[in-house]
Amino acid sequence: MTATEPAPTTSRALDEIKIGGMGASRRRVEDNRFIRGRGHYVDDVVLPGMLHMEILRSPVAHARIVSIDTTRAWNMPGVRLVLTGEMMATRNLAWMPTLSYDTQAVLATDKVRFQGQEVACVIADDPYIAKDACEAIEVEYEQLPVIVNPTQAMAPDAPIIRDDKEGQADNVIFDWEVGDKEGTDRAFAEADHVSTIRMHYPRSHPSPLECCGSVADFDRATGKLTIYMTTQAPHIVRAAVALIAELPEHMIRIVSPDLGGGFGNKVPVYPGYVMTILASILLERPVKWIEDRSGNLISTGFGRDVYLEGELALRRDGKILAVRMHTDSDHGAFFGDAQPSKFKIGLLHSTFSCYDIPTAHLTARGVYTNKAPGGVAYRCSFRVTEAMFFQERMMQAAADELGIDQAEFRRMNFVRDDDFPHRTPFGFLTDSGQYAKCLQVGLDAIDYEGFRREQAEAAKQGRLLGIGISCMTEPLGAGNSREYDILGIKMFDSAELRVHMTGKAILRTGAKTQGQGHETTWAQIVAHELGLPADDVVVEEGDTDTAPFGMGTYASRSTPVAGAAVAMVARKIRAKARKLAAHLLEVSEEDVEWELGRFYVRSAPDRGVTIQECAMAAYSNMPDGLEPGLEANAYYDPPNLTWPFGCYIVTVEVDPMTGVWDVLRVVAVDDCGVRINPMIVEGQIMGGLTEAYAMSSMQFITFDADGNCIGSNFMDYLLPTAWETPGYELHEVVTPCPHHPIGAKGIGECATVGGPAAFVNAVMDALKQYGVRNVDMPLLPDRVHEAITQRHDVSGAPPIRTDA
Amino acid sequence: MTSLFEEVPAAAAEGVPVRRITVRVNGTPRTADVEPRLLLAHLLRQGFKLTGTHTGCDTTNCGACTVLVDGLPVKSCTMLAVQADGHEVTTVEGLAGPSELHPLQEGFKDEHGLQCGFCTPGMMLAAKALLAENPDPTEDEVRFALSGNLCRCTGYQNIVKSVLWAAKQMNGASADEGSAE
Ligand code: FES
Ligand code: FES
Secondary structure, eight states: OOOSOOOOOOOOOOTTTTOOTTTOOOOOOOOHTTTTTTTOOOGGGOOOOOEEEEEEEEEESSSEEEEEEHHHHTTTTTTEEEEEEEHHHTTTTSEEEEETSSEESOOOOOOOTTTOOEEEEEEEEHHHHHHHHHOOOOOEEOOOOOSHHHHHSSSTOOTTTTTTTTTTSEEEEEEEEEEHHHHHHHHHHHHEEEEEEEEEEEEEOEEEEEEEEEEEEEEEETTEEEEEEESOOOOOHHHHHHHOOOOOOGGGGEEEEOOOTTTTTSSSSOOOHHHHHHHHHTSSSOEOOOOOOHHHHHHHHOOEEEEEEEEHHHHHHHHOOEEEEEEEEEEOOOOOOOOOHHHHHTTTTTTTTTBBSSEEEEEEEEEESSSOOOOOOTSSSHHHHHHHHHHHHHHHHHHHTOOHHHHHHHHHOOOOOOGSSOTTTOOEEEOOHHHHHHHHHHHHTTHHHHHHHHHHHHHHHHOOEEEEEEEOOBBBBBTTTTTOOEEEEEEOEEEEEEETTTTTTTEEEEOOOSSOOOHHHHHHHHHHHHHHOOOGGEESBBBBBTSOOOOOOTTTOOOIIIIIIHHHHHHHHHHHHHHHHHHHTTSGGGGGGEETEEEEETEEEEEEEEHHHHHHHHHHHTTTTTTTTHHHHEEESSSSBBEEEEEEEEEEOOOOOOOOOEEEEEEEEEEEEOOOOOOHHHHHHHHHHHHHHHHHHTOOOOOTOOEEEEEESSSOOOOOOOOTOOEEEEEEEEOOOOTTTTTTTOTTHHHHHHHHHHHHHHHHTGGGGTOOOOOOSOOOOHHHHHHHHSSOOOOOOOOOOOOO | OOOOOOOSSSOEEEEEEEEEEEEEETTTTEEEEOOOTTTHHHHIIIIIIITTTSOOOOSSSSSSTEETTTTTTEEESSSSSGTTTTTTEOOOGGOOOOSSSSHHHHHHTTTTTSSOOOOOHHHHHHHHHHHHHHOOOOOHHHHHHHSSOOSSSSOHHHHHHHHHHHHHHHHHHHHHHHHHH
């Protein structure tokens, strides 16, 4: 044995991977029920005496309601209740607050403001009867002029959509600015070159496979209201219901059972939920509402719909001197999403965080239009997807204009590894990253140089190949509570851990899984911190009666915030167990050392006790003065956001005759810090990439000039199937987050956020010779064909009626 | 008749026609009195309390409600319950044997072929029909066979792997049986 070799250890620490700790690709425990068809989703909830609700929606986008005649519906056998806005108004429930400090009609009273808006509802013995009765309701509408985009909304003579709001003299929701205007103007004046681009990020719908729904059950005897509902944030909804229904929180129980996906769609509070609550209170029976797909597609949770003008001030050698951006976002008739109140357009100003930009200025306006409430953070944290898309599209356009290789242009402008912590031009503090390395891993994987040669060869035969790069860093894990809140509720998260006598445990958190695998990964964090086998830890979420108060799961905040709380609560348990160990080992606490799963005496490593023995002692043999039991809870307020980084590279071939483009390869390099369960992380990335591909190629909801939603079913709203979805090649870089207890960052959304620009950039790269700077997503073959044949940019903005 | 959506049996409303049907579900004959317009998906979910069959669109697009009727994959939101009269229906609850999982169920778990699990029953049943017809499919054949089933979570890659895993398993098992004979 040489001196440099480590001394042989007497360690009896457990093998972390074997017990399902950090880094184990542990098979998911939730799968055991899902593969047997034993998941328990909201539509599976059946309560004795339960009634069924259906909603009547407006067929037109903007109209005055002249009259509603419900007589025929009331007279149908099996109908128990027909509600209209007028009846809701008598109980002060016609309007409700949204999660963005706006108001939203529960049932329309005076006017309908978007197609699909809720006008009446029927509660009946079964859903078939309720649906029949909805059809029997007669509504007379007097149509009004329709506004479908910001240009129309801001026209001086535009009708005011929200005339219900006192003091609302136009259609503007907010007009916001951030950054340094003067400094930016100066930099632009001094620039060698200014690169300008205009784009529209189209309206898209998250479309989790399960629609929304709720079962409200008001029990007159106890005064307790239980609501089973599809929500990603049960505690926030409880707070909202307490405010709307004027019931105290402890009399409200929200249960969010298994969810069939969320992607931001299940964050807002929808009128349907509220109506089931009122109906259940009125009828004193459980009332179930399960949204149908067309209702889901036309009325809930739209994301994006942002118009952008962006400019880069550039030095000849490629250095970016400043960024200037203006966005107009279309939020529909009600500002209904959830977002931190301090940032009017979410975290859009996180744009360019991975580049070293001296100064920047952003102005942002949000407007009302005659569309369903939009602006939901669809698989991203608060408008970050738009931010990164615009960033990477602007980067590519600028590189092309300067004649600098797109990879090189990015590399020279990256924040360098030794520049952290780095203050972005909009004031965020990023803490770590290896941006250049991440890009290089991607370039090597796809053989960038090789592809460029292949592309040149192909061009000689008239074939169009393209390669697109997208690099991004994304702020994940809102809070900290100083800056982030929803409705004034500060953003932090929570975990509660109870270790039973034999060392088995139950963990509850304020987050809510929708398929991300919390039941598996949270137990792995406990295994990592305590050495309890992950199989011995059961995880429960989503019931406000049992789960600690938390902000729920969206914006990839589970691992950065709730995951941190899990680590912290486990550490509290370990601290108490150490006292028990000292007692059992009959030494002072300072002499006790910890290794995974076991405490031992420092001077005599053979003398030790397992964490399970400590757990037993907590209930059977505790030292004098120590409180019995081994349980704790932790509320974690993150010191900062986490900043995962990604680089996505896509190659495509475009058919110049048809505009059809095929994906050749997709390489993804993700740095999400320490990976708790690599298998689950990769699953998240692949799911995210598919959304990115969907957005760039087919998935969007548009409206005609009359405000009719084109895409109210999966025939018109195209989602990719297994057939067209490309395959993915995944790579990783690991830069642990310096302030997260286990070094993890978020991952669920990175690929959706960063991916779309890679696909679009690839197609634009292929079209370079045609002088085209932008084709708006989705890159439908007809748009690409138009760009090729007409040699101009193609806009995707909805049409404006000109014949009126 | 028993309203499928009510705990309490209710008499059929006047003028509502009702038909008695018998369907073999997962090997067991089940009888029900149903309105002719009742969807098979609802008969399975509410009538027979087999909630593993999910509905995600009610318009034949998402595939979450896929079951096997006489061994062929059918979207049960687009079939009337009365059309199933006298036929054999297999739902996800009928996939596993009494003690062990079907190789497809093992495959989905092993290859991480699901996230929220909502599409999973339909996916597995569509895959079962494929493997019955084509025990050794290529990746493309799997992708094509599953193209009537949407998944919003996984990006399909792992679903495809899960099916190929199961195919291999099932072929291995039958090859073993073959050699034992
Ligand atoms: S519910 Fe039947 S295909 Fe979607
Ligand atoms: S696993 Fe969620 S839809 Fe497929």
